[in-house]
Amino acid sequence: MACLSTCIVAALCRAKEGELAARSVGDISEEVVTTHITQRESALHCRRRTRGVEETNRLIRSLTSLFDSVSGKDTLGVPLLDHERIQQIWKEQQKHLGCIQNPEDFQLYIKTGTLKKGNVELCCYRCARGSTSLETFHLHLNRFIPGTSVSYAHFQAYLLEGLMRWNDDWMEDAVKGAPSIHSYGSALSEAVDQLSQKGAREMLG
Incomplete structure (x- = not known):
């Protein structure tokens, strides 16, 4: 997910490519650019949004199905997930999918300024997500x-x-x-x- 989030932001990738070129960092491929984009840069310059309840439900079910199959076994053939337990956990927890979605009609991001990197001007954002005491508790x-x-x-x-x-x-x-x-x-x-x-x-x- 971290790699995916950086790949979809063309402006940040161009800025990072310009920075690397100025520092003469060898072969500047797309993979090299992606690996040099830090999590802090991604959070500062990229606005993110949740995928909605239905899509989140589909993705989580797809992931649990993958690890609850033959693919979800270690090198000794031991399942990584207990089938009965993971199904029961998912049954109980999927009702909370709506709680982790971005609120509708609420602007989570505030533009705080701009920053020039690699001759590319990037917007800087501050996100309200994670700023409440409850969200901070979940983080810690x-x-x-x-x-x-x-x-x-x-x-x-x-x-x-x-x-x-x-x-x-x-x-x-x-x-x-x-x-x-x-x-x-x-x-x-x-x-x-x-x-x-x-x-x-x-x-x-």
Whole structure:
């Protein structure tokens, strides 16, 4: 998908080709240009849109069908997906397809200026997608688990710890505007609060 998103943007490809030519980077083929376009450049200069519920449904079903077939087995012949479980998961989750589509009649992108690259003037955009607290939470959720091999007990512990820290950060920001103590230890926070109250009492009296 990352390669596809860069290939469909001709202006950015021309700009990157001009940059590479100015730096005398050997043979400048379409593949070379594509590999040199960074994710940050793509996000800055390209506006994206979702494909709609029906098309998203078709693409996901096509993908799960592929991995739920003979093609979806590793080198030892072990299926990557459990047929019964993946069908049940898809049955439960497809109702959320409408939730991940761009809202209609709402401008997600704001033009913030232009930038010249490789003698090509590119528009710069700022996207509202990912700017709400809920979307930010979804972005960080997968970072709560430090690895891909973990027991159920450790997985739950990491998840609960991540949720606790997330809630603490947002509560601190909402109440005080900025974190005052960079610690998630409840005992330490309580001790600091007690010392603060003691200091305030001594100053008053």
